[in-house]
Amino acid sequence: MNALGYALLGMLVRKPCSGYELTQLLEVFWQAKHSQIYPLLTKLEQEQFLSYEQVQQTGKPDKKIYSITEKGQALLQDWIAQAPAAPVIRDEFLVKVYAIWLTDVHTAKKLFEERISVYEEKVLFRETEIKKMKQEHGKDIEDITSRHFGRYILFQRKLNQEKDEIAWCRWVMSLLEKGAPTIG
Amino acid sequence: MNALGYALLGMLVRKPCSGYELTQLLEVFWQAKHSQIYPLLTKLEQEQFLSYEQVQQTGKPDKKIYSITEKGQALLQDWIAQAPAAPVIRDEFLVKVYAIWLTDVHTAKKLFEERISVYEEKVLFRETEIKKMKQEHGKDIEDITSRHFGRYILFQRKLNQEKDEIAWCRWVMSLLEKGAPTIG
DNA sequence: CAATGCATGTAATGAGTTACATGATTCC
DNA sequence: GGAATCATGTAACTCATTACATGCATTG
Numbered sequence: 001m002n003a004l005g006y007a008l009l010g011m012l013v014r015k016p017c018s019g020y021e022l023t024q025l026l027e028v029f030w031q032a033k034h035s036q037i038y039p040l041l042t043k044l045e046q047e048q049f050l051s052y053e054q055v056q057q058t059g060k061p062d063k064k065i066y067s068i069t070e071k072g073q074a075l076l077q078d079w080i081a082q083a084p085a086a087p088v089i090r091d092e093f094l095v096k097v098y099a100i101w102l103t104d105v106h107t108a109k110k111l112f113e114e115r116i117s118v119y120e121e122k123v124l125f126r127e128t129e130i131k132k133m134k135q136e137h138g139k140d141i142e143d144i145t146s147r148h149f150g151r152y153i154l155f156q157r158k159l160n161q162e163k164d165e166i167a168w169c170r171w172v173m174s175l176l177e178k179g180a181p182t183i184g
Numbered sequence: 185m186n187a188l189g190y191a192l193l194g195m196l197v198r199k200p201c202s203g204y205e206l207t208q209l210l211e212v213f214w215q216a217k218h219s220q221i222y223p224l225l226t227k228l229e230q231e232q233f234l235s236y237e238q239v240q241q242t243g244k245p246d247k248k249i250y251s252i253t254e255k256g257q258a259l260l261q262d263w264i265a266q267a268p269a270a271p272v273i274r275d276e277f278l279v280k281v282y283a284i285w286l287t288d289v290h291t292a293k294k295l296f297e298e299r300i301s302v303y304e305e306k307v308l309f310r311e312t313e314i315k316k317m318k319q320e321h322g323k324d325i326e327d328i329t330s331r332h333f334g335r336y337i338l339f340q341r342k343l344n345q346e347k348d349e350i351a352w353c354r355w356v357m358s359l360l361e362k363g364a365p366t367i368g
Numbered sequence: 369c370a371a372t373g374c375a376t377g378t379a380a381t382g383a384g385t386t387a388c389a390t391g392a393t394t395c396c
Numbered sequence: 397g398g399a400a401t402c403a404t405g406t407a408a409c410t411c412a413t414t415a416c417a418t419g420c421a422t423t424g
Binding site: 077080095096101103146147160 | 194213257268271276278280283329362
């Protein structure tokens with residue numbers, strides 16, 4: 001089993017989902033394309049960590065709703081208690097930032113402005129999601145025994161990080177201003 | 185050319201390095217193993233984006249010191265001006281956190297304590313590196329035209345993030361305490 | 369005397385992306 | 397009429413990790 005497999009189990013232990021839905025929900029901690037998810041779901045089902053139910057829909061294509069089995073839950077529980085591997089971060093923006101001195105101030109500013117606007121959108125999305133959680137589950141989400149606890153604390157973390165990214169970008173922008181004061 | 189290729193160019197435009205050194209320096213923004221780096225350096229040299237010089241050493245194995253060519257620098261410059269791809273973050277710890285309600289408070293605490301100690305070490309390392317930069321290059325590093333500017337602002341960002349990770353872990357720990365107050 | 373650091377490389381395998389493939393519905 | 401959303405799947409390819417391979421010097 002690889003980490004993506006556990007990510008799917010972790011997602012499904014909270015609530016049963018279709019592969020399509022999982023692809024979107026996974027965005028928080030493990031980005032993966034549907035072409036990787038669908039075959040893995042099939043494999044996990046064959047190994048009896050998951051089961052599924054075919055659901056007919058009108059106006060929409062049929063879907064498979066996957067649920068975790070007891071065997072799957074036991075496997076996940078064991079894995080959680082083990083020490084996690086080091087995180088992997090691969091961000092082209094950071095590579096560009098490292099060599100930013102090669103470009104002119106204008107190009108540099110554009111790069112950071114674009115980054116800010118991307119992260120501002122992320123903040124809005126994250127805030128809406130957190131509001132939804134609070135409305136649906138109340139103070140329950142701050143209790144470790146709630147199945148929404150993990151999702152809640154992760155979203156809070158993401159929100160912090162996204163806000164900090166914006167703050168950092170603004171700090172860099174201020175350094176850029178210093179170097180090349182605008183004439184006006 | 186893939187992003188790792190540009191990451192190598194970006195690293196080498198600051199100063200010439202051996203493949204071994206690059207493997208370590210790349211840690212900030214693009215984790216890669218030497219088995220991926222060495223063949224790619226060979227390829228980039230064949231395509232004349234890099235050149236190298238064989239350096240004999242005593243007591244240590246010989247090494248190849250790679251430098252970026254003008255052709256390589258031009259390629260990198262063009263790439264920087266283009267919009268970066270979305271970042272990829274894959275962190276097993278976050279997967280575990282998402283399903284943390286499955287475990288007992290003790291296991292949960294251990295997971296977060298371990299995370300804190302890993303990040304405390306990172307903070308120390310990062311602070312030392314930043315101090316070094318300031319000593320070596322002074323206020324120069326806050327100027328975009330300095331070749332150390334990118335490295336400096338990236339390290340500041342990393343340091344912020346690592347400190348925030350610790351703060352977030354402590355916040356979660358406080359929620360865990362609330363749920364299961366220690367008797368004593 | 370075992371482990372770690374320096375230093376470079378290849379081969380096999382696993383993980384992940386892009387492209388190909390289909391099809392109805394809804395929104396602009 | 398074109399794009400986006402829902403929904404699942406496979407094939408080809410690229411990217412990344414693990415394992416194999418070597419060898420000397422220093423440190424504990």
